[in-house]
Each structure stands twice: as C-alpha cells, then as structure tokens.
Amino acid sequence: MGVKGHPMTNGSRNSHNRKIRRTFNNIKITVLCGIVTILVLRGTVGLSTLLGLPSPSQQTDPAMLEDIDRILREIRSDSDPDSDPAVEYNSSLSNSTETVKTNYTLGLKVTNWDQHRRNWLSFNPGFSPDPNKPQILLVTGSTPNPCEQPIGDHYLLKAVKNKIDYARLHGIEIAYNMAHLDQEMSGYWTKLPLIRKLMLAHPEVEWIWWMDSDAIFTDMAFEIPMTRYDDHNLIIHGYHDLFFKQKSWIALNTGSFLLRNCQWSLDLLDTWALMGPRGATRNEAGKILTEYLEGRPDFEADDQSALIYILLSQKEKWIDKVYIESSYYLHGFWTGLVDKYEEMMEKYHPGLGDERWPFVTHFVGCKLCSSYADYPVERCITSMERAINFADNQVLQLYGFAHKGLESAKVKKIRRDTANPLEVKENLNLEASLSF
Amino acid sequence: MLERCIGERRIRQIQRATRNLKLTFLCLLLTLLVLRGTIGAGKYGTPQQDFIELRHRFISHPHRALAEEHQPEPKPKQSDKDDEPPLRSLNNPYSLGPKISDWDEQRINWVRRHPERPNFLTKTKPRVLLVTGSSPKPCENPVGDHYLLKSIKNKIDYCRVHNIEIFYNMALLDAEMAGFWAKLPLIRALLLAHPEVEFLWWMDSDAMFTDMAFELPWERYAPYNLVMHGWDEMVYKDKNWIGLNTGSFLLRNCQWSLDLLDVWAPMGPKGPVRTEAGKILTKTLKDRPVFEADDQSAMVYLLVTQKDKWADKVYLESAYYLHGYWGILVDRYEEMIENYHPGFGDHRWPLVTHFVGCKPCGKFGDYPVERCLKQMDRAFNFGDNQILQMYGFTHKSLGSRRVKRVRNETSNPLDVKDELGLLHPDFKAVQNRAS
Secondary structure, three states: OOOOOHHHHHHHHHHHHHHHHHHHHHHHHHHHHHHHHHHHHHHHHOHHHHHOOOOHHHHOOHHHHHHHHHHHHHHHHHOOOOOOOOOOOOHHHOOOOOOOOOOOOOOOOOOOHHHHHHHHHHHOHHHOOEOOEOOEEEEEEOOOOOOOOHHHHHHHHHHHHHHHHHHHHHOOEEEEEOOOOOOOOOHHHHHHHHHHHHHHHOOOOOEEEEEOOOEEEOOOOOOOOHHHHOOOOEEEEEOHHHHHHOOEOOOEEEEEEEEEOOHHHHHHHHHHHHHOOOOHHHHHHHHHHHHHOEOOOOOOOOHHHHHHHHHHHOHHHHHHHEEEEOOOOOOOEHHHOHHHHHHHHHHOOOOOEOOOOEOEEEOOOOOOOOOOOOOOHHHHHHHHHHHHHHHHHHHHHHHOEEEOOOOOOOEEEOOOOOOOHHHHHHHOOOOOOOOO | OHHHHHOHHHHHHHHHHHHHHHHHHHHHHHHHHHHHHHHOOHHHOOHHHHHHHHHHHHOOOOOOOOOHHHOOOOOOOHHHHHOOOOOOOOOOOOOOOOOOOOHHHHHHHHHHHOOOOOOEOOOOOEOEEEEEEOOOOOOOOOOHHHHHHHHHHHHHHHHHHHOOEEEEEOOOOOHHHOHHHHHHHHHHHHHHHOOOOOEEEEEOOOEEEOOOOOOOOHHHHOOOOEEEEEOHHHHHHOOEOOOEEEEEEEEEOOHHHHHHHHHHHHHOOOOHHHHHHHHHHHHHOEOOOOOOOOHHHHHHHHHHHOHHHHHHHEEEEOOOOOOOEHHHOHHHHHHHHHHOOOOOEOOOOEOEEEOOOOOOOOOOOOOOHHHHHHHHHHHHHHHHHHHHHHHOEEEOOOOOOOEEEOOOOOOOHHHOOOOOOOOOOHHHOOHHHHO
C-alpha cells in the first residue's frame, strides 16, 4: 500500500536495534543461568565428576596431602645445605669453600695397616676369614631424604631387594649407607670416606665392593672369580684401549668396583680424595680433568674421572695392582642390554656374567631419585622394572615361580608342588656352586 | 504472531512477569550460594574446599607423583585382569600345598648331606632367616616407599650385626591369600626350600629394630616351635584378639610348623570364606571388631580352640618386646637414652618398635599421618644411632637426618672399641672357623 522504501528502513533499523538488545539480554541471562547451574550441580555431584576427572577427595584426603607437604618441607629444611661451609668437627675449614683445599684429608694417616690387620685377625679367630672364601662387604647407599620423585624411592627399594637377594645367595654382607659422613665429600664423593671408614672398622672384611644404588644384579648365579685377583687390589670394569690409548673419561666405571682392605687401598683413597672437596677445589679439579681426559664435558670433578686421571698420571705407582676387567659385566651399561632379556632367556642361562647374560645392569643417567635425568623417565622405569624382574625370576625359580612377563609384577607357578621338595632342590641347576 | 492471539497488553504483562520470575529465581540461588559460602552446606562442601581441590588438581606438587600421570605403570593387560581367581566357596577347603608327613626326616637327611650349610651356627645359635616384604606396586602415599626403604635398611643393619639372613618378598605367591594372609604361602615355600634354616623370623614391614645389641635368647626356645609376643592369660583365658601379635614371630622349620600352617590357612582365602570366618572370630574373641578374618585373630582362635594340640610348643614371650606397640614407646626414647642402654630389649630399651595401624604405604591409616611419619623417623634414628656409633657418629637429634661425629679420628683404629661392642660381638663369631 505505501511506498516500500523509506518508512521500512527506519522501522527495520529500530527493530534491528531491538533485536540486538534482546539477543544481548538473552545471552546475559543464559550465561548467568549457566553459572548458577554449574554451581548447583557442583554442590550435588561434585566438581570432579562434572569435569570428568577422578575425584581426589575419594582417593586421598586433602588434609593428608597438606600434612605430607608439611613433613616434606620440614625434612628438606633439615637436610645438609650444599653451601654450608660450617663443618662441625673441622673448624679450620671455616671459610675454605672459596679456596682450593690443599690440606684436606679423609682422616688421620694410617700406616702399616696390613700388619695391624694381620695382628687383629690372629687375636680374633672367630672373625678371621675363611681362606677359601674371602669375606666381601657390599656397600651401597642413597640420600637420607625422600627422593624428589616418589618413584625414585620405589626403585631404590626394589634395587636394595635385588642386592639382598644376590648377597644372600653368595654369602656376602651388605652395608646400606644413608648418612653424610663428611660435608666436604658430597654427591658421588660420599663413597670415599664411607669405604675408608668401613675398611678400618672391619679388618675381617677382605674386599669392599662399592655398588651404586642404580646398579642391578641381573645374573644371580655368577660368582666373581676372586682367585683371578690374588695379586690385585682394585677390580674395576673398563676397557684397556679406552683407558691406555684414548684416555677416555668413561674408560673405567666407578659404579661397581672392588677394593681390597689393605694399606695400598688406603693410600689410593687418600690420593683420590684430593679432588673431592666441594667448592673451589672440586671446580678447579674439574677443569684439569676435562683438559686431560678425552670426551669429558665441563663440570666439577667427579670420582670416576678423578680415578682415571690418577691411575694414568701416576701409572707407575698404581697400575700394577689394578685389574681392568672386561670379560664380564661387573658394570653393564643398560641401554644395550635391557631390550635383549627375552632373547637371553631363550638362548642362554645364568652364570655367564657377560653380554650373553649380564652380571650387572647399571642404569647410568636415569637418576630416578632426582628430577633431572639424562633419559626419559618412562623409559628408565620400564627398563628398570624389566631388569629387576629378569633377576627376580632367577630367585623365584628356586621356589617354583616366575614373573608372568618381564614387565609384570604378578608371578605364576612354573613347577608343581610336590611332597618331596628336597629332591627337586637337589636337582635344580643354577649353573654355579651356589650355597642355596 | 502471539500478539494477534492474546493482545498486546497481555503480552507485555506476561513478559514482565517472566522477567520478574527470572530475577527472583536468580536472587534466590545467589542467596543460597552466599549462605553456603558462609555457613557451609554439610556434605556439599564450602568454596574453601573447592579452592583446595582446584589447587591440588591444577598446581602440580612435586611429591604428588602418586597421580596416575607420573607413574607409567605397565598398562594393566586384559590377561592380568582375567586371572583373578574365582572366589572360593565355603565347602571347598583350601590347601597350601600337597601334604608332607615326613618333613623332619627329609630335613635331617638333607642337612647331613650338606655339612657346608649347617642349621646351627654355634652350639646354641640357630641359622635364622628374617622374612619381610611389601607390595611390588609403588605406594599410594608419596613418602611410603621412602619409609619402606628406611625400614629395610634398619633390618639389614640388625641382621648384619647378628648374622641373620634376610628374604625380602615382593611377590604374591597365591592370589587367594592376598593381604595379611600372603605370609602363609610364602613361609611354607621358604621353609621347604631352605632346610638349612632352623628358624624363620617373620617381621612386618612397619616394624623396626630399636635395640641393635639385643640377641634373642635362643636357648630359651629350644623346646618350642613357635615364639610370639603375647600373654598366656590374654590368649587362653580372655580370648583377646590382641593377646598375641603376628607382626614379629619365630617359626621353627619342622613338621609341626607345616601342620600348624595347614590348620592356620583355611580362614584365609579371599571372599565368602574370609568374611564368614571373620564373623566366627568376632563372635569368639574378646573385643574384636567386625571385619574379615585376619591371620592374627585366626591364630588366637586356633590356640584357644585346639589348645591341647598346639599350646605346648608355643611360647608367648613377654619378657622383651619381640613386638613393641609404638604408641607407648616412641615418646620415651629420650628418657631411655638418659637412663638405660641398648641390650635390654624390653620396656627400658625395646627390641622392636612396631608401627601397628600406621600403614605408611597406604592411603588411610588409623592414626594421623604426621604423627606416624615423625615417630617412624625417631624410631629409625634411635636404632640407627646404635649402628652409627660403631663408626664414631650419631644423629644430631632423634628427629634429624643429619649426623655428627662423636669420636675423634685416630691413626690406630683397631685400638678403639665401639661402646656397644657391636663391631665384633661374641654372638657373631663363628666358632667353626676357629678350629
């Protein structure tokens, strides 16, 4: 009826505005209602169900987590602070972290230790070693504080069980250390004062066997051929060429080695310890080591590089009593071994100790206890679990059980129970003269 | 459109009314929420709890690796789930294994054939195997594994000083006997596989040695086959379910023990058997709460109902703390240090402090977590001090992980004797070597 242009445009603009306003109002109300609905639902069914996540309040009491938080904070505040120069029993080192310590010693010099030991043993026949079986003390340890990752503590526990099993089967004693005996010798250097202390306190022990907490026994039947080492005082895994020719910083591995309880060893420890004291000494020593050894990155002195350096630079003094063992895996680097366990179980048997059935699988670089590792955590965990179960199978088979798979914690019977268990035991072949 | 049906005025009225209703509804809800925030709404919680929950969810705590994302557990394979054993019915009796009737004879023959592994280390000291264990899965409590580690170190130390071997179990040998019953199939398997072991010493993972100098009085137990901490009166007269404790006990390796295990086991299998057995136990024993059958109550029941058969070979030890309930001991450590010395094993210096009910590995214990963990630290240090003193050190305090030197260095270390004589104690000397 009317002109369909002018009045319609005005009207359409008005209605357009009204529409926008209406939409805006609707959106506001929708949002408000949405919020209110969520809050009401939260009150009834709980936030977690709403978000589709497992409810923490059903699993762990938040109050308990607060408690554990508080305890962990307290524990960590009580731990030895790394930069604390005040050492209780040695006040002469009060401000010495800034200077290179030339007067550091592991303890008062002990001389004529061999004679002292012999005398003591003759007066204490109840403790004198069996000449056919020299007494070995396996020494290992870990930090007194909870690991930064709880899974680290879990694997420390499994690793110590693994060592308990091997030691029981071979008549070896274990000492597990959780104390920092010497503030200066922190980190990987803690083993030096510890080894020295144990040697001097236990003259009945012929060999101290240091083993890192991340080294796992994977051949339960293998017995160290001690007679091979009658003329040596230090047995360490390594490669001749890497050591003598290339002077590589990984030519030897101090994660698993044996040291005879004698004067020579005490002297070696004294020399070895000089690069250890933390602070300027260790940093300066690190520079010397990086320059001297092939492939060594730039970082403070570590015990392994320091030992290689000493044995190379003072060769005439030490090397004739050192046995660089490579015929079996006194230390076996894990990456090349862990995927082959099934193949080993198929083709070989325990007791070989070498690449066919490694004696020790050493998880260098995994560092599950701390939060910085050189390898992805998941890979380390799976591989460690496999190594531990691979070893555990060798123990469980004495009782007629085995793990369902190398990655499974569950076990299954592999031998039927009988009313004559000792007949079975006599016939069990563990490929070595095991005491059990 | 609607306008044409009802009329414009009506429409506007309806719109107004709807708007008012909406506003009223919204205000009501807001009031409720504000009230909830101030006085709380019972189980519906408060915004404060929401905040804590959100914080815990979105801010990762380094120690909260108990959450699934930090534990790449091997994916539970379907096959693992499939072989959960079917629950045993009540008329299908359980057996630990094929019946053995001549175990004493089998054992003697074996020991004779293997003189290199005698069952007695000296005339009086038997070969002992300490057995303990824990679950192969990481603890649900983020610090649980750390306390298990300290606990096993504590046992390693005691056993090294006392020449005792250790078996740490992490395998569930029989899925039916899960939980506290898992020790029975394990004990039987160990007894049969180790004829040279004279005594098996079971110890819970939450029990710690606090007297490193105390050697068990082995001669006292020569006529007995089972030694537990407890009181004759509380067991045989009162029928009290805590009249004895199976958290730390000695079992001789002999036919009698195999028979005892066979009679002890039937209440154990998971499911209706254990539940029904639990009811019988609660009815028969004094003060026992209602829950499924546990090995300790079953032992009391066994001794009470079959006293004539077993009691003469069972020794209930109360002269020292073969098991010491932690609640009455941990606050007295400083007093003990002041007034007594290691070697007593009793209330003056307990051999074992047992953290019953703490469950450091699990989620829920019967006691506040903080008290349990702090006291476990103290008990550990109390025992550890006795080991460290061998080497001239001690903890700075019972609550501290740090150590300090208490004995000066010397250039003649063999002239120094440790105060407690634990470095080379008499009970460790092996007399065979002397000859």
